[in-house]
Amino acid sequence: MTVSPDLLERVRATLAAEGAEPTPTRVAAVLRANGGIAGGPIVLEVVEALRREAMGAGPLEGLLSEPDITDILVNGADEVYVDRGSGLEQIVLRTGDEAAVRKLAARLAASAGRRLDDASPYVDVRLPDGTRFHAVLSPIAAPGTCLSLRVPSRHLFHLDDLISAGSIPPAGASVLRDLLDARLAFLVSGGTGTGKTTLLNCLLSLVDESERLVLVEDSSELRPDHPHVIRLEARPPNVEGTGEITMRDLVRQALRMRPDRLVVGEVRGAEVVDLLSALNTGHEGGCGTVHANSASDVPTRLEALGAMAGLNRDALHSQLSSALQAVIHLVRAPDGRRRISEVRVIGRTPTGHATTLPAVRFVADGNLELCDGANRFTKLLAGAA
Template sequence: MNSQPASTELVERVRNTLALTGAKPTPAHVAAALRADGTVCGDAMVLAVVTALRREALGAGPLDILLAEPGVTDILVNGPDEVYLDRGHGLERALVRTGDDSAIRRLATRLAAAAGRRLDDSTPYVDVRLPDGTRFHAILAPVAAPGTCLSLRVPSRHVFTLDDLVAAGALPPAGTPILRDLLESRLAFLISGGTGTGKTTLLNSLLSLADPSERLVLVEDASELRPDHPHVVRLEARPPNVEGAGEISLRDLVRQALRMRPDRLVVGEVRGAEVVDLLTALNTGHEGGCGTIHANSASDVPARLEALGALAGQPRDAIHSQVASALDAVIHLTRGDDGTRRISEIRTFTRHPNGQVSTTPAVDFHPDNTITLHPPASRFTHHRPDQVGAA
């Protein structure tokens, strides 16, 4: 009995035959299509073709096998048969055949349609969340080269605890009580870092430590946060439809969240004009708010906030004034050359006599698992230095 996987060419021929007759990809219909094609094969090959066709119709096609692998965080397709994945230690080539660009395009179009979005030559890119929570982005050729490109960000299958982060080398053991103290002090904070540094993972971990009596209202562009907490309300933005109507922005949702009695207002990623509404909320009695932000370093966060505020037409002095009153700390994450994600430091916000805001080092986390405490850490550190292992 033939046990080889079905070739792309064979699957394509059977697909075309079934399309002409309107038959479903059942074993009987596939076997009949193979016979009509003059192909001689056994039961195993028939089942392999059926599986391939059903994956194309229902799942993520040839990428399903990668999505099912434990530990995979990202899957990237750069045109025909060029697939990379990230298991948390950097990108590696995956030996998966995707077929030609037409096959990738069909897969991208179907996944976009499943999320209620249009993907074609008039709208050659899409960014959506799939039903299983996977973040899916596609951009079609010839806009993308060497072919249609897909990017899938796979949600974590479980919420990491701080102990898990310690075990993974992302946090020194002595850092656990510091992060707990920061959260319990109900300070407003941002988690900064580059793409793929683990900002959402850390925010999930911290929100899971919030008092069970607190009501968490999460505002996100695409729902990724899944804190292990009994009282969570999620608000998700919606892009405009093909007619350009129906958009619900993050800014709209932040305003709505304020009317929902949040004990903690959380913006999954601060990336635009919604920063003004978030800062306003944190300045009007909504303690303990938090979110993530892209920044190269913790010291760059004030400038990043200033740039985002400019998108909402806010002058520089107004944004710095808001930041000084609204935010207490920023936790910065980095990713090493070996792909290891690590919490590198915590800084507090300091306002200078000229009204401008900068960040001041409060806690440094070193790769050798030691930490250094600076005076601003006393704002949220309730443990003695010897208890947290200060260097």
């Protein structure tokens, strides 16, 4: 039986006025005083709803526990979307009015030690359970306070799982294993929600157990099945504006921790300069992810990120050409299926700038198609390039 919002509000208001905890005994008394049914199931349902509001994710709590949900989006009052792997779908879920959504957003931010109010109207944090939480308060956001939750996977995917799901053809798995064994430096590229982190996690799980992985992330998401993993996580400034630890700080620290493979979960800022520098000074096999619409856009994307650190175009391309060997690009089909579309190698244009050359295409029928860069890719795998 579902408790009506009006009844729940009356119980909440009474308990708040009395300063009482939502214990079963007290809730039953309030229900009787309001002329409601005070049976055991109703009492327990009200108690659970009030405790979720006070401590958990409120009406979103049930969604966070569903194993297939990767994203939860709240667009103001009672407008909720989820992604179960096939794209966004709107669901029927009562979140309460704007004040209730705003209160929920502030509580989730507070659980991660951050403030969310009119003076600081947006936040991007990782919740204690690993969920990535972002919120923007109304009226900056319309139609109301907007919440975005990226739920960490509860299932550790392996390469065989991606093959079964159709994300990688069986022959493609051998290509990826060879790339890892050759210790090529690579980036996994793609748009939002294409599965970049999932693929990188799978690949890192295949790295030889004798190697030490040092992961640098803005928000900890990678969980490779590997016995020797060190994780470094960036930290935003506190409410006084101090205490920030940037990705660039952590990449520099990681280089002093004897990594066999330096991994940057997502290359998104000035840390690209330190990563490329590291890959140019003996740190083989480094990798990470980057947002890009296509593999051919990766050099341009890195060029823009390098500019944030004051590195000019020619210097960035010179570093990139010698530091990075391959790009693995992911796409998401209209039906929501995520898959690898191609592997490219890094080359140079006649002007000396870095470019990407298609080496292997993963075509829709599950076959592989060799492209112009295949010979160079073969040489890189053999250590001859």
